[in-house]
Amino acid sequence: MDAFELLIAGLPNFTKAYSLFLIVAGNVLGIIFGVVPGLTATMGMAIFLPMTFAMSDVNGMLFLIGIFVGACYAGSISAILVNIPGTPSAIATGFDGYLMAQKGEAGRAIGYATLASALGGLFGVLVLVFAAPVLASFALEFGAQEYTGVAFLGISIVSYISFGSTLKGLIGGIIGLLLASIGQDVITGYPRFAFGSKNLEAGLEMIPVMVGFFGVTEVLAKLEQSTEIKVVVAKIRKVLPSFSRLVRMSPMMGVSSLIGTFIGAVPAAGGAIASMAAYGIQKRFSKRSREYGTGIAEGVVAAEAANNAAVGGAFVPMLSLGIPGDPQTAILIGALMINGLAPGPMLFTTRPDLISTIYLGNIVSVVVFSLIGLAGARYFAHLIRVPRHFLLPAIMIFCIIGSFAIRNTVFDIWVLLACGLIGYLLQKIGIMPAPIILGFVLGPILEDNFRRSLIVSNGDWTTFLTRPISLALILINLFILFGPYLMALAGRKRVIG
Amino acid sequence: MPSINRDSWLTFGVCALTGVFVFIETLGYPGVQGQGFGRGPGFYPQVLAGTLIGLGLLSVLQGLWQKKRASSGQGDRPEPVPDLTYWPVAALMLLSILSIMAMKVLGFLLSGFFLTFCSVILIKASLKVRHIFVALLYSVGMMALVYLVFEVFVGVQLPGSSIF
Numbered sequence: 043m044d045a046f047e048l049l050i051a052g053l054p055n056f057t058k059a060y061s062l063f064l065i066v067a068g069n070v071l072g073i074i075f076g077v078v079p080g081l082t083a084t085m086g087m088a089i090f091l092p093m094t095f096a097m098s099d100v101n102g103m104l105f106l107i108g109i110f111v112g113a114c115y116a117g118s119i120s121a122i123l124v125n126i127p128g129t130p131s132a133i134a135t136g137f138d139g140y141l142m143a144q145k146g147e148a149g150r151a152i153g154y155a156t157l158a159s160a161l162g163g164l165f166g167v168l169v170l171v172f173a174a175p176v177l178a179s180f181a182l183e184f185g186a187q188e189y190t191g192v193a194f195l196g197i198s199i200v201s202y203i204s205f206g207s208t209l210k211g212l213i214g215g216i217i218g219l220l221l222a223s224i225g226q227d228v229i230t231g232y233p234r235f236a237f238g239s240k241n242l243e244a245g246l247e248m249i250p251v252m253v254g255f256f257g258v259t260e261v262l263a264k265l266e267q268s269t270e271i272k273v274v275v276a277k278i279r280k281v282l283p284s285f286s287r288l289v290r291m292s293p294m295m296g297v298s299s300l301i302g303t304f305i306g307a308v309p310a311a312g313g314a315i316a317s318m319a320a321y322g323i324q325k326r327f328s329k330r331s332r333e334y335g336t337g338i339a340e341g342v343v344a345a346e347a348a349n350n351a352a353v354g355g356a357f358v359p360m361l362s363l364g365i366p367g368d369p370q371t372a373i374l375i376g377a378l379m380i381n382g383l384a385p386g387p388m389l390f391t392t393r394p395d396l397i398s399t400i401y402l403g404n405i406v407s408v409v410v411f412s413l414i415g416l417a418g419a420r421y422f423a424h425l426i427r428v429p430r431h432f433l434l435p436a437i438m439i440f441c442i443i444g445s446f447a448i449r450n451t452v453f454d455i456w457v458l459l460a461c462g463l464i465g466y467l468l469q470k471i472g473i474m475p476a477p478i479i480l481g482f483v484l485g486p487i488l489e490d491n492f493r494r495s496l497i498v499s500n501g502d503w504t505t506f507l508t509r510p511i512s513l514a515l516i517l518i519n520l521f522i523l524f525g526p527y528l529m530a531l532a533g534r535k536r537v538i539g
Numbered sequence: 540m541p542s543i544n545r546d547s548w549l550t551f552g553v554c555a556l557t558g559v560f561v562f563i564e565t566l567g568y569p570g571v572q573g574q575g576f577g578r579g580p581g582f583y584p585q586v587l588a589g590t591l592i593g594l595g596l597l598s599v600l601q602g603l604w605q606k607k608r609a610s611s612g613q614g615d616r617p618e619p620v621p622d623l624t625y626w627p628v629a630a631l632m633l634l635s636i637l638s639i640m641a642m643k644v645l646g647f648l649l650s651g652f653f654l655t656f657c658s659v660i661l662i663k664a665s666l667k668v669r670h671i672f673v674a675l676l677y678s679v680g681m682m683a684l685v686y687l688v689f690e691v692f693v694g695v696q697l698p699g700s701s702i703f
Contacts (some may be wrong), residue, residue, distance in 0.1 A: 096693040209598055213554060216591045220561065220584065227580035234580055235564060265627040265662065435658035436681060438635065439651055443685060446647075447695040455639050463632060471549045489583050501578070 045172050048390070052398030055100050056406065064101050065403060068108020069410045075109065076116025077425045078433065082129050083113030085260060087373045088253045089440045092447035099381040100396060104403045106377055110370050111163065111407035112414075114313055114353050118155040118346055119419055120426050123148060123278075131313030131349035134321040138334065138341025145337055146279070149419075153281040154339045155346045156415035157288060158295055162347035163408040165299035166306065166354020170361075171401055173307070177362035178387035186494040187506050191515025193488035196365045198522045199308065201477055208523065210472045217473070218481020219488065221246060228490050229497075241453040248376045250445035250457040251482055255475040256369070257441040258462020261434050263469065278420040283339065291340060294324055295347045302348030306355025306368075313349035313368075320348030354404060361397060362387060364487065369476050372483045380448075547602025554595025561588035630661050646700030648686060652678045 055061050068090075075086030086109045094102030117129030122139035135155060142151035184192070197219075201211030224235045225245025236243040298320040305316040324344035325334040334341050359365045364386030366372035378385045383393065390397055414422075445458040465475045499505035506512050565581030565588075638654040645653070659674040660666070689695040 092695070093688075093693050095695075207601070209594060209601060210550065213550065213591065213594050213598070216587055216594065217557070220557070220587050220591070223584050223587070230569075230580050232568060232580035234568070234584065262628045262631065265631055266623045266625055431659050431662035432677060434662055435655045438631070438658060439655055439681060439685060442635075442639075442651070442654075443647075443689055443695070443697070446698070447689065447693070450696060452639060452642060452698065455642075459632070459635055459639070466628070468553070471546050471553065473550070473553075493583060496578070 045175055048175060048394055048398055049171050049401055050398065051394045052100070052396070052400075052402055055104075055395070055399050056402060061101055061104055062406070064097070064105040065108045065406050066410055068105040069112035069407055069414060072109035072112020072114075073116040073119075073411065073414060073422055074425055076113035076129050076132075077119050077422050078428060081433075081437070082256075082260075083110050083117075084256050084369045084373065085437070086113055087370055088249070088256045089437070089444050091249055091252075091373060091377055092444040094377055095380070095447060099378070099383060100399050102377055102381065103374070103396065103400055104406075106374055107400065107403040108407050108410070110374070111350075111353055111404060112411050114350055115156070115159040115163075115346075115411045115415060116422065117349075118159065118342070119152060119415075119422060122151045122155060122342070123423050124426055129313075131317050131352070132345070133314060134317040134345035135342055135349075137321065137345070138337050138339070141335075141337025142339065142342065147337075149278045149281040150283055150339065151342050152278065152419045153283040153416065154288075154342045156281075156412055156419070157283065158291075158298075158343040158346040159350040159415075160408050160412040161292075161295050162299040162302055162349070162351035163353060164405065165296070165347075166303045166351035167401060167404045167408070168354070169303045169307075169351075170354040170357050170404070174358050174361045174397075175390060177358060178390050181363050181387040184511065185509070186491040186498065187509050187512040188515065189491040190488060190495055190506065191512050191519065192363055192365055193484045193491065194519055195515060195522075196359075196484050197477065197481055197488075198519045201523070207472065208526070211474070211477045212523065214468070214473045214475075214477030215481035217468070218478040218483075219485045221251065221478070222482045222485020223489065228486065229493055241451065246457055246482075247445075247448050247454055248379070248483070249448045250454040251461050252373060252376065252479055253441045253444050254458040254461025255465040255479050257437060257444075258458060259465030259469060259475055261437050261441075262462060262466040264430060264434055278423060281416055281419060287339070291343050294328070294340060295343055298324060298344045298347035299351040302351030303355040305348075306352025307358040308355075313352040316352035316355075317345040317349035321345045350408075357400065357404070360385060361389065361400065364389075366480060366483055369479055372479055375483055544602050544606055547598050547605075550598040550602075551595040554591045554598070558588040558592035558595070561585070561591075627661060631658060634658060634661070642698050644701055647697040648682050649700065651685065652682050655681050 071086060071090060072083065075081040075083060087106050090109060091106065094105055097105065113129060114131060117127055117132030118135040118139065121127040121132040121136035122143050125136050125140035127133045127136055139151045139155065142148065197215035198212070201208050201215055222245075224242060226233055226243060233243040301320040301323060302313070302316040305319055306313065321334075321341065321344045324340065325331055328334065328340065330338060330340060356368050356371050360371040360375060364375070364384065366375050375385050378389075383389065383396070441458060441462075442455055445454045446452065448454060465478065468478070469475065495505055496503070506516060561584050565584050568579060568581035570579045570581075634654055634657050638650040641650045641653065655678040656674050659677055660671065663670055663674070686697070690697050
């Protein structure tokens with residue numbers, strides 16, 4: 043099946059009104075989670091994941107993709123209106139967007155952000171359509187040793203990029219791997235860390251752990267801030283930007299989209315880094331370089347095209363290797379696993395309709411958020427003012443229900459609270475939730491492949507070094523983890539010399 | 540820079556305690572259980588525990604190095620500490636624990652109402668009649684929404700009460 047056939051294989055799913063309704067509903071929820079500062083795409087997806095239990099795998103994916111894509115776009119609205127990015131990926135949008143709003147051009151800034159997001163999003167999907175099958179067919183050659191290296195690559199990259207230090211990120215990743223090892227051993231079936239509890243013997247469910255680390259941790263962190271930030275929302279007037287100016291900006295949108303897609307495809311890099319990098323590069327090479335940061339539309343376009351293109355990029359490792367590109371795709375992998383599907387290269391042959399649905403779901407979501415954004419930005423802007431004494435209890439209640447719903451057991455609510463508290467305490471010493479969750483998601487893949495590699499080789503550890511791709515992956519991992527330290531050390535020695 | 544030092548020691552403490560706990564727990568696990576089983580169920584957690592302890596030690600070394608740099612004037616300036624209060628965090632955790640414990644008796648809707656109402660009052664930090672009334676209305680509305688969305692639409696059977 044070629045790339046185009048794969049793209050259209052899921053078209054029949056889009057003829058059903060219910061599926062289209064779920065994409066729109068997902069987008070609206072995503073925009074709400076993106077607009078309100080403090081709520082994130084990850085949190086929204088984690089909280090609403092249990093709602094997908096009542097849906098087919100295809101509909102569940104469409105709903106979650108709607109939330110993901112909608113939130114990614116909507117972070118720009120609050121960044122422009124109040125200079126508080128709704129999501130981390132909108133930080134760079136605020137550099138110029140907020141200043142445009144201060145000049146009375148809030149509507150224009152949102153218009154540019156919406157159209158740049160749409161173009162970036164479509165570009166990302168286009169790359170996904172062509173790159174993912176190629177990478178997937180390459181990944182079919184992978185054995186257990188290679189998958190061990192790829193799984194560890196996800197953890198080492200998220201450690202390197204995560205907020206704080208690489209070391210703390212790596213510690214978080216290992217904690218996640220340990221949490222994933224609770225329950226029956228994948229090979230012998232022996233119950234590990236169960237302490238006689240039947241619930242622990244079955245292992246920790248993904249949803250309570252994810253919602254605990256992303257949702258409850260965030261609620262607790264927000265609670266400790268003693269004052270609520272008072273926001274003054276700028277007025278929104280004309281939203282549609284001038285067509286000729288938009289055409290003039292299209293090359294830079296293309297470049298930003300390319301940067302965004304590439305960075306998004308790097309496991310764990312994500313939209314925040316993509317938008318900052320694209321903004322920086324455009325500023326460096328633009329003829330209006332000095333005007334960046336003073337409130338020009340180019341700044342908004344550079345950041346927004348990149349962070350939405352990163353969404354398509356993040357799907358590349360998820361679909362082709364089964365490795366999450368960021369916390370959001372980790373949740374999507376969780377959703378696939380709940381439906382008994384193993385994400386990875388085999389999905390292209392076993393479920394081409396689902397792969398196509400993911401492609402098309404992204405495209406339809408881009409259209410939906412563009413329409414909602416252009417028509418309803420002024421209404422969504424009011425959400426920024428929702429006081430936290432209404433917001434935080436609502437999130438807590440949704441976290442509890444979400445955790446309960448997976449197995450209808452109160453034990454999972456205790457797991458949720460425990461993970462939330464552990465996440466909150468670990469955050470205090472700089473160990474952030476994202477690497478822990480990535481470790482937790484990658485845990486079974488890593489353990490299974492790591493131990494199978496050793497079993498096949500009769501316990502010979504050099505098995506990881508004798509296969510070329512595995513060796514290359516080990517070297518990449520080592521470079522990511524130790525390269526920056528070694529380079530810093532070498533630089534220091536040169537200075538001393 | 541006492542904060543850097545304290546964080547490093549705390550990180551080491553977390554790593555060491557977790558690592559030692561995992562080692563002690565997995566020592567009692569059976570070893571090799573036959574051909575094709577590798578090194579038994581304790582092997583992989585032990586590898587992770589060892590790595591964790593090693594990373595904890597590295598964290599102490601990193602803390603010492605940063606402290607040395609800071610004392611020689613090369614380090615980063617400490618960021619200003621934001622104004623934080625911890626009692627609402629403890630109170631919300633306590634409220635959550637109480638409402639989960641009460642769930643078996645009261646059912647989800649009543650215990651959820653209790654949690655929502657108390658949380659709104661706790662975060663608003665006000666006992667004015669108007670605020671209490673708003674919190675009541677909000678909590679009732681929230682439970683109605685939860686019932687409609689999850690029980691009616693999604694089909695999740697929320698925990699029922701054992702007395703009503």
